[in-house]
Amino acid sequence: MSAVIENHHDDHDHGPAKGITRWLYTTNHKDIGTLYLWFSFAMFLIGGAMAMIIRAELFQPGMQIVEPEFYNQMITLHGLIMIFGGVMPAFVGLANWLVPMMIGAPDMALPRMNNLSFWILPFAFFILLSSLFMEGGAPNFGWTFYAPLSTTYAPPSVTFFIFSVHIMGASSIMGAINVVVTIMNMRAPGVTLMKMPLFVWSWLITAYLLIAVMPVLAGAVTMMLMDIHFGTSFFNAAGGGDPVLFQHIFWFFGHPEVYIMILPAFGIVSHIIETFSRKQLFGYSSMVWAMLSIAILSFVVWAHHMFTVGLPLAAEIFFMWATMLIAVPTGVKVFNWVATMFRGSLTFETPMLFAVAFVVLFTIGGLSGLMLAIVPADFQYHDTYFVVAHFHYVLVPGAIFSIMAAVYYWIPKWSGNMYDERLGKLHFWLSFIGVNVTFFPQHFIGLAGMPRRYPDYALIFADWNMVSSIGAFLFGFSQLLFLFIVIKTVMGGKKATDQVWEGAKGLEWTVASPAPYHTFSTPPKVD
Amino acid sequence: MLFNLFNFTKRNIFLLALLLLASPFMQADWFALNMTRGSTDISNEVFELHMLIFWICVAIGVVVFSVMFYSMWAHTKKKNPIPAKFHENHKLEIAWTIIPFLILIAMAVPASKTLVKIYDDEAGDINIQVTGYQWKWQYRYLEDDVSFFSNLSTDLDEIYNLVPKGENYLQEVDEMVVIPAGKKVRFLITANDVIHSWWLPAFAIKQDAIPGFVNTAWTIVDEPGIYRGKCTELCGKNHGFMPIVVKVVEQAEYDDWVFAKKQEAIKLAELTTKEWTAAELVERGESIYEVNCVACHQTSGQGISGIFPALAGSDIVMNNKDRNIEILMEGVQGAAMNSFSYLSEVELAAVITYTRQSWGNAEKGDGEIVIPKDIVDYKEPKI
Numbered sequence: 001m002s003a004v005i006e007n008h009h010d011d012h013d014h015g016p017a018k019g020i021t022r023w024l025y026t027t028n029h030k031d032i033g034t035l036y037l038w039f040s041f042a043m044f045l046i047g048g049a050m051a052m053i054i055r056a057e058l059f060q061p062g063m064q065i066v067e068p069e070f071y072n073q074m075i076t077l078h079g080l081i082m083i084f085g086g087v088m089p090a091f092v093g094l095a096n097w098l099v100p101m102m103i104g105a106p107d108m109a110l111p112r113m114n115n116l117s118f119w120i121l122p123f124a125f126f127i128l129l130s131s132l133f134m135e136g137g138a139p140n141f142g143w144t145f146y147a148p149l150s151t152t153y154a155p156p157s158v159t160f161f162i163f164s165v166h167i168m169g170a171s172s173i174m175g176a177i178n179v180v181v182t183i184m185n186m187r188a189p190g191v192t193l194m195k196m197p198l199f200v201w202s203w204l205i206t207a208y209l210l211i212a213v214m215p216v217l218a219g220a221v222t223m224m225l226m227d228i229h230f231g232t233s234f235f236n237a238a239g240g241g242d243p244v245l246f247q248h249i250f251w252f253f254g255h256p257e258v259y260i261m262i263l264p265a266f267g268i269v270s271h272i273i274e275t276f277s278r279k280q281l282f283g284y285s286s287m288v289w290a291m292l293s294i295a296i297l298s299f300v301v302w303a304h305h306m307f308t309v310g311l312p313l314a315a316e317i318f319f320m321w322a323t324m325l326i327a328v329p330t331g332v333k334v335f336n337w338v339a340t341m342f343r344g345s346l347t348f349e350t351p352m353l354f355a356v357a358f359v360v361l362f363t364i365g366g367l368s369g370l371m372l373a374i375v376p377a378d379f380q381y382h383d384t385y386f387v388v389a390h391f392h393y394v395l396v397p398g399a400i401f402s403i404m405a406a407v408y409y410w411i412p413k414w415s416g417n418m419y420d421e422r423l424g425k426l427h428f429w430l431s432f433i434g435v436n437v438t439f440f441p442q443h444f445i446g447l448a449g450m451p452r453r454y455p456d457y458a459l460i461f462a463d464w465n466m467v468s469s470i471g472a473f474l475f476g477f478s479q480l481l482f483l484f485i486v487i488k489t490v491m492g493g494k495k496a497t498d499q500v501w502e503g504a505k506g507l508e509w510t511v512a513s514p515a516p517y518h519t520f521s522t523p524p525k526v527d
Numbered sequence: 528m529l530f531n532l533f534n535f536t537k538r539n540i541f542l543l544a545l546l547l548l549a550s551p552f553m554q555a556d557w558f559a560l561n562m563t564r565g566s567t568d569i570s571n572e573v574f575e576l577h578m579l580i581f582w583i584c585v586a587i588g589v590v591v592f593s594v595m596f597y598s599m600w601a602h603t604k605k606k607n608p609i610p611a612k613f614h615e616n617h618k619l620e621i622a623w624t625i626i627p628f629l630i631l632i633a634m635a636v637p638a639s640k641t642l643v644k645i646y647d648d649e650a651g652d653i654n655i656q657v658t659g660y661q662w663k664w665q666y667r668y669l670e671d672d673v674s675f676f677s678n679l680s681t682d683l684d685e686i687y688n689l690v691p692k693g694e695n696y697l698q699e700v701d702e703m704v705v706i707p708a709g710k711k712v713r714f715l716i717t718a719n720d721v722i723h724s725w726w727l728p729a730f731a732i733k734q735d736a737i738p739g740f741v742n743t744a745w746t747i748v749d750e751p752g753i754y755r756g757k758c759t760e761l762c763g764k765n766h767g768f769m770p771i772v773v774k775v776v777e778q779a780e781y782d783d784w785v786f787a788k789k790q791e792a793i794k795l796a797e798l799t800t801k802e803w804t805a806a807e808l809v810e811r812g813e814s815i816y817e818v819n820c821v822a823c824h825q826t827s828g829q830g831i832s833g834i835f836p837a838l839a840g841s842d843i844v845m846n847n848k849d850r851n852i853e854i855l856m857e858g859v860q861g862a863a864m865n866s867f868s869y870l871s872e873v874e875l876a877a878v879i880t881y882t883r884q885s886w887g888n889a890e891k892g893d894g895e896i897v898i899p900k901d902i903v904d905y906k907e908p909k910i
Contacts, residue, residue, distance in 0.1 A: 282613075380733070
């Protein structure tokens with residue numbers, strides 16, 4: 001054993017292996033982070049292409065480009081790919097890159113599992129996407145796959161969908177366990193829990209949410225599998241089953257899931273606003289407590305997705321009040337960001353532009369969420385474009401803007417090169433305008449009465465749908481610019497300093513740029 | 528207008544530009560921005576509630592964003608090179624926790640009150656069972672034994688842009704639900720296959736139609752007129768094509784309508800005992816096939832490969848009359864094919880005969896027809 005260690009010691013300073021095996025066999029948190037980020041970028045473009053098809057079909061009333069069957073496959077895959085392939089792996093990639101560096105650890109605690117949790121993902125999405133070419137087509141029941149549309153009435157490819165969701169779930173659970181074990185055991189001396197950077201805190205909470213709810217999702221799809229192939233009737237009313245049970249199980253997973261997609265964003269934005277305000281975050285401990293409260297509340301609000309299924313009055317009132325309560329900790333976070341900026345010394349580089357846009361547009365999404373919590377009004381909003389506008393406001397200029405902000409903020413550390421600030425700002429403005437032109441009119445369309453998941457619509461909705469489609473094309477094509485900027489930065493550019501940003505604080509900024517392959521092999525000293 | 532074009536004064540050009548710019552605004556619906564005020568007391572209350580929360584949210588947004596935008600303007604590095612040092616202020620933090628909490632209570636209390644009013648389970652003067660099917664609605668008037676299906680009546684050519692779209696594009700049906708004005712009407716909402724959702728915005732009713740469950744909703748509409756709604760739960764490929772149209776009429780007109788519907792039912796029953804020829808059945812069957820079967824099995828009878836089986840050339844359709852009837856009556860367990868036993872004997876016989884005689888099936892198979900009596904016999908208790 002000691003010989004092995006000595007051998008290893010001899011090549012201690014060498015860099016990564018060469019060729020494809022570097023990426024296949026890697027157990028290095030930076031390599032795996034990079035893999036996750038590129039994978040999520042690829043999925044973002046594929047899911048985005050599907051969104052383009054959806055918006056092209058909705059450009060005008062009438063069926064022009066696709067048939068309703070295919071349209072339903074597009075909305076289903078767009079949702080699944082963006083959530084499980086776009087946003088979640090991007091956050092896991094950021095966690096891989098940043099958590100060890102932020103807490104002064106040499107790597108993730110479970111590096112081999114880290115490799116496995118990434119490398120099963122491409123197979124999951126290969127299976128999911130291959131269903132497009134199967135007889136009967138891809139899953140067509142929406143990303144929420146309500147039974148019995150997703151069981152008795154589903155195309156045969158649903159079995160592949162179930163298998164694919166199982167793999168995604170296994171990947172997420174492994175990733176989450178890795179994050180928890182790393183944070184709990186590998187913090188450098190002096191990094192106490194209440195001294196951890198907020199991004200680390202946000203991921204610790206997210207990881208616990210993942211561990212709690214991904215098995216619930218696995219349970220739901222397994223019950224579907226049993227109903228489809230083994231003659232059970234969990235969700236089949238004709239066999240004594242209960243279709244509403246499916247929705248309870250699904251949303252017990254689904255609501256914490258939406259916070260899984262926003263909590264890491266809270267962490268990222270807090271760092272960026274602090275850096276570019278050159279001022280300490282206004283309330284660190286209240287930010288931590290707010291995230292914890294949001295996470296705990298996320299387990300008792302699931303039925304607000306189900307206000308129209310015929311819940312008893314008492315349940316409607318409970319879930320309405322519990323849901324509204326989430327506005328309190330969320331408000332605390334927004335006020336904190338504003339108070340951090342207040343009387344700071346602000347500059348607006350690309351990461352800060354995305355972070356500021358995040359605060360404004362996420363708040364708009366939060367306020368429409370508050371409106372949706374009001375049950376009698378929700379009877380009018382539910383399953384209309386108002387809901388589509390709401391969750392895209394929290395997910396696109398919310399989660400996705402935070403990911404873009406993070407890429408611009410940390411890419412100098414990852415690649416050693418500064419990105420092109422002029423192009424970065426151009427990308428920001430195109431995205432900002434595109435996102436608002438796409439999703440703001442959807443509030444109007446929804447309030448005027450257009451249901452979601454409609455391939456065709458009445459004439460009264462025509463004008464704003466056209467505007468929304470134009471915005472979507474602008475937003476969609478702007479992301480190719482993002483791809484170009486990232487590649488350009490990785491290939492070369494102005495060398496970044498170690499500190500990179502004037503106001504940046506934290507352990508990751510103390511190492512060289514680009515970050516060496518191995519960092520903090522000996523723990524840093526933190527007071 | 529032409530005259531103006533030749534008089535290029537600045538003012539005319541300006542007016543012309545204005546007209547060109549404004550023309551899409553005039554003919555179009557740029558003003559369909561908000562929920563519309565409802566047609567019942569409850570839906571009006573919901574509208575007021577919506578506007579109340581909306582303005583509260585706007586006010587919160589204005590306060591928060593103005594502080595933020597002010598800071599972005601006044602506290603740039605240029606204007607404020609030395610950042611302030613303050614952080615954490617317990618008084619401020621308590622204030623921004625308590626104040627939102629109070630605002631929330633101010634919103635939740637009226638909302639809960641309205642909700643209690645909506646949750647009224649008492650029986651109505653008229654009770655209508657609403658059943659969602661892929662992709663149509665069935666309405667059964669429980670007191671009057673009147674029952675019918677309501678299908679989208681928009682022409683396929685309009686959907687596929689071959690002819691101009693009508694005023695009520697996708698919002699029109701072949702048979703409207705008729706209810707009397709000023710009476711309490713209760714809807715008992717359920718579904719036969721997958722989950723649907725019955726939404727009528729003007730009444731502020733949206734209730735999911737779930738197989739195995741009966742949800743209720745009620746309304747009292749004072750103003751006669753036509754009210755339009757939609758299915759709001761993804762229910763398969765024609766989810767966007769199963770609208771709801773309710774016609775509210777005065778009591779006297781409603782009574783006439785019920786009487787006429789009952790007469791229709793009697794006439795239909797007489798048809799069951801009539802002697803039928805193959806041609807008559809095929810003719811009748813074709814229209815039934817178009818309403819109930821084409822969505823899956825297609826006009827060509829070819830179905831959709833992998834999901835919906837072809838009827839053209841199918842052995843069961845061509846050669847197995849008994850199994851043919853059984854499938855329509857019972858559905859196919861575990862598949863999208865549901866029971867169509869809710870159709871009348873005449874309709875069933877006609878549509879089965881149609882499928883046995885079309886697409887060359889008659890030549891390739893036994894070519895036998897199914898008459899209404901066959902269906903009646905099937906329904907007799909089997910010994």
